[in-house]
Each structure stands twice: as C-alpha cells, then as structure tokens.
Amino acid sequence: MLIAAAAPKPGEHAVHIGAGVGYFTAILRHLVGGRGRVTAIEFDAGLAARLAANFKGAKKVEVIQGDGAAVEFAPADVIYVNAGATRPASSWLDRLRGGGRLILPLTSNKGFMGPESGPIERRGAVFRIERRGDELLARWISPVAIFPCEGARDAASEAALGAAFENGRVREVTRLYRREDVPEEDCWVRGPGWCLAYR
Numbered sequence: 001m002l003i004a005a006a007a008p009k010p011g012e013h014a015v016h017i018g019a020g021v022g023y024f025t026a027i028l029r030h031l032v033g034g035r036g037r038v039t040a041i042e043f044d045a046g047l048a049a050r051l052a053a054n055f056k057g058a059k060k061v062e063v064i065q066g067d068g069a070a071v072e073f074a075p076a077d078v079i080y081v082n083a084g085a086t087r088p089a090s091s092w093l094d095r096l097r098g099g100g101r102l103i104l105p106l107t108s109n110k111g112f113m114g115p116e117s118g119p120i121e122r123r124g125a126v127f128r129i130e131r132r133g134d135e136l137l138a139r140w141i142s143p144v145a146i147f148p149c150e151g152a153r154d155a156a157s158e159a160a161l162g163a164a165f166e167n168g169r170v171r172e173v174t175r176l177y178r179r180e181d182v183p184e185e186d187c188w189v190r191g192p193g194w195c196l197a198y199r
Helices: 002-006 023-032 045-054 090-094 155-166
Strands: 013-017 037-042 061-065 076-081 096-107 124-132 135-143 175-177 187-191 194-197
Touching (some): 002 023, 002 076, 002 096, 023 037, 037 045, 090 096
Parallel strands (some): 013 076, 037 061
Antiparallel strands (some): 096 124, 124 135, 175 194
16 A cells, blocks of 8 residues: 555656565565666665565665665655654655655654554554655555654654644645744644644
C-alpha cells in the first residue's frame, strides 16, 4: 500500500531508506524498470551486507550502509522511508525533485511498542509528501507501528507528536512547512523547524 502511494514510475530514481535485506527494494527496482534506478540505504551493518549480497551484479541498484537521514544521494522522484522518524529529515526534503513523493512514517516514543501502549492510531502515522513547486503537500495514508529510524528522531519532535496523536485530527493534514511560524490553530504538529498543518 505504501509503495502504491509513492507511485514509482518507469525511469524514476527511487531511494529506499531502511532497506533491510531488500525485499521492498526489489519491488521498487521492478517498478522503475530498466531506465530507472534505486538507491538502497541501510543503517545496520549486518543487514546492509546481506542487502549488498542480494543485489550483487544488479544494474542500477546502489547499496549504501549508513544513516539514511545523513547519507548523500542524488535527487529522487521517490523516497520511501521504512522506519519511524519523528521529523522529516532536511536531506530528504532537499533531495526530493519537483513532483517527487516522500513516504514518511512519523512515530511517537510508543511507535514500536505493543498493544499495551494504546491504539496504533495514537502511536504513529504514515504521510505522503509531494513537492509541487515551493509547496509540500501532505496526505495521511495509514496508522503505523514500526521500528525507529536512526538519525531522524529528536526529543522535541517526539514529544510534539505524542501530543498531536491524542487530538485525533491527523487525517486533516494537507501541508508540510519547513518553518515554525504557522498559526497554532492551523497546525496538527509543530517541531523544531517544521510543521504539519491543516492548510
């Protein structure tokens, strides 16, 4: 469902952050086709070694071991994040091409805990962010409980998300702003230097 929301097209560059051993990377590679390319980034060294082995000899698939929020990669049409962040990493937004789509799971500190942590809808949500000129359009896709994204978490944003998930208006989000001066009544969540808003 999340890959479908990203809508990879033949010839595009897809970046898979938190690629694990490459199952979804392989799907992305199939969807962008022979004219497209995939960059797969995995933080865990053991998983990254298995990922590299799985794609040994594959054309137009680059495997990188490192922090997906800090690793350099070429401008992308699709960035598919497979781990729970507390904020959109600047590097992801900076490298998202015009018309590009970012699949962004945002989770509170309860995002990967069991049912005792409360309903999944109050722990995490996946958003589709699309660059349209200077605007970043946002759309809720689904609730999520997923392992944390190394390098894309901070305490202030985590606390803000925890409070935002309690207000129940996550599906009303339509915009991502890379600033904090959006009026309070328009914000679903506000973190240091960013905001998800209703308009």
